[in-house]
Amino acid sequence: MRALESVRELLRPELSGLVAYVPHEPEGIEVKLDANEAPPCGPRVREVVAQALAGVQLERYPDPRALRLKEAIAKRTGAKPADLLVGTGSDEVIALVTNALSRPRRSNALGVILTPTPTFVMYRITARGHGLEPIEVPLDAAWDLDVPATTRAIKESQPSVVFVASPNNPTGNRMSLDRLEAVIEACAGSGVSGHLGGAGDAALVIVDEAYVDYSGPGTSLRELRTRYPHLAILRTVSKIGLAALRVGWLEADVSLVDEIDKTRQPFNVSETSQVAVAAVLEDAWDEVQEGIARVVAARERLAMAIAQIEGFFVTPSAANFLWVKTPIPSERVLAHLVRDGILVRSFHKSGPHLSDQLRITIGDDTQHERLLTSLRKVTANA
Numbered sequence: 001m002r003a004l005e006s007v008r009e010l011l012r013p014e015l016s017g018l019v020a021y022v023p024h025e026p027e028g029i030e031v032k033l034d035a036n037e038a039p040p041c042g043p044r045v046r047e048v049v050a051q052a053l054a055g056v057q058l059e060r061y062p063d064p065r066a067l068r069l070k071e072a073i074a075k076r077t078g079a080k081p082a083d084l085l086v087g088t089g090s091d092e093v094i095a096l097v098t099n100a101l102s103r104p105r106r107s108n109a110l111g112v113i114l115t116p117t118p119t120f121v122m123y124r125i126t127a128r129g130h131g132l133e134p135i136e137v138p139l140d141a142a143w144d145l146d147v148p149a150t151t152r153a154i155k156e157s158q159p160s161v162v163f164v165a166s167p168n169n170p171t172g173n174r175m176s177l178d179r180l181e182a183v184i185e186a187c188a189g190s191g192v193s194g195h196l197g198g199a200g201d202a203a204l205v206i207v208d209e210a211y212v213d214y215s216g217p218g219t220s221l222r223e224l225r226t227r228y229p230h231l232a233i234l235r236t237v238s239k240i241g242l243a244a245l246r247v248g249w250l251e252a253d254v255s256l257v258d259e260i261d262k263t264r265q266p267f268n269v270s271e272t273s274q275v276a277v278a279a280v281l282e283d284a285w286d287e288v289q290e291g292i293a294r295v296v297a298a299r300e301r302l303a304m305a306i307a308q309i310e311g312f313f314v315t316p317s318a319a320n321f322l323w324v325k326t327p328i329p330s331e332r333v334l335a336h337l338v339r340d341g342i343l344v345r346s347f348h349k350s351g352p353h354l355s356d357q358l359r360i361t362i363g364d365d366t367q368h369e370r371l372l373t374s375l376r377k378v379t380a381n382a
């Protein structure tokens with residue numbers, strides 16, 4: 001008997017509907033624009049990281065409270081260190097929150113997580129993996145929140161957590177502020193006029209700002225937290241050149257952070273990651289900002305160049321990638337690009353309304369030239 005057979009009855013039934021994350025990288029890829037990573041970081045970042053790593057006492061456990069890292073994040077974002085919950089990437093933070101808020105409401109058999117769709121897949125996968133039910137509400141034709149449909153779904157499904165990525169992955173746009181606020185208000189408990197009603201029954205709204213560094217200064221919604229206690233902000237350093245270090249964080253009221261923190265493994269973020277990210281935030285932040293500005297400028301140039309190719313349409317982006325509508329099925333465009341050694345993400349497997357959508361990460365000018373040359377051929381050959 002195989003190991004799986006011997007314990008099959010014990011596995012969460014949801015697992016049979018899940019597929020493990022296995023990145024697909026075909027042979028011969030030379031231009032990798034599929035994972036929303038930033039271009040390589042500069043010499044100052046590398047230098048401060050090397051110095052920080054050289055000082056790590058490898059025999060010691062990491063700081064379980066990540067105090068220096070939280071101070072450094074607080075200094076760069078304006079958050080209070082006590083309001084921060086730090087994880088091994090925001091993926092871990094999503095799992096921590098989902099796990100801590102997994103108790104079903106009285107009206108529900110399972111805990112419910114609500115998200116717009118299309119969006120970052122880990123909300124749905126994490127919900128399923130923790131035995132919660134994910135409810136997805138389609139975005140409107142401009143990839144913005146559909147407020148009537150979302151508030152209706154909130155009322156009907158009584159979610160525990162609502163995740164809204166803004167800028168959204170894969171669509172790259174920010175959600176309109178008035179729509180986002182309408183959704184936040186619909187999730188308020190009895191303390192604020194909302195739809196859920198009854199003491200302590202707000203849904204936690206998490207605005208995932210993984211890409212906010214590319215949206216321009218002052219675009220974070222973190223200050224709305226003063227008005228909405230059930231609002232939390234999710235951030236990461238993965239998209240600004242430090243994905244290898246796996247550091248993300250939640251900013252929420254200290255009372256909630258302290259509760260969720262009880263479920264966190266004490267040494268969840270390695271010491272090497274803590275000191276490396278802290279050092280970059282403290283001593284190489286200007287260089288990180290220069291990299292972000294370069295990506296934003298390159299994004300605008302690439303968006304314009306793709307839009308000039310017949311049949312392609314680019315959604316205005318506030319992130320480090322473009323959401324591109326293709327004149328022929330995106331699966332065929334992807335195959336053509338892969339033959340030319342270029343990898344982007346196609347969403348043809350995510351439903352018929354996304355069968356002509358590609359997500360293209362911003363790279364450097366040389367990579368963009370190769371991409372554009374290949375894209376121009378795809379329509380010429382179609």
Ligand SMILES: Cc1ncc(COP(=O)(O)O)c(C=O)c1O
Binds near residue numbers: 088091235243246
């Ligand atoms: C919207 C969004 N949130 C979170 C993440 C995960 O980031 P991390 O690398 O911090 O786990 C991603 C990664 O693609 C993302 O697109």
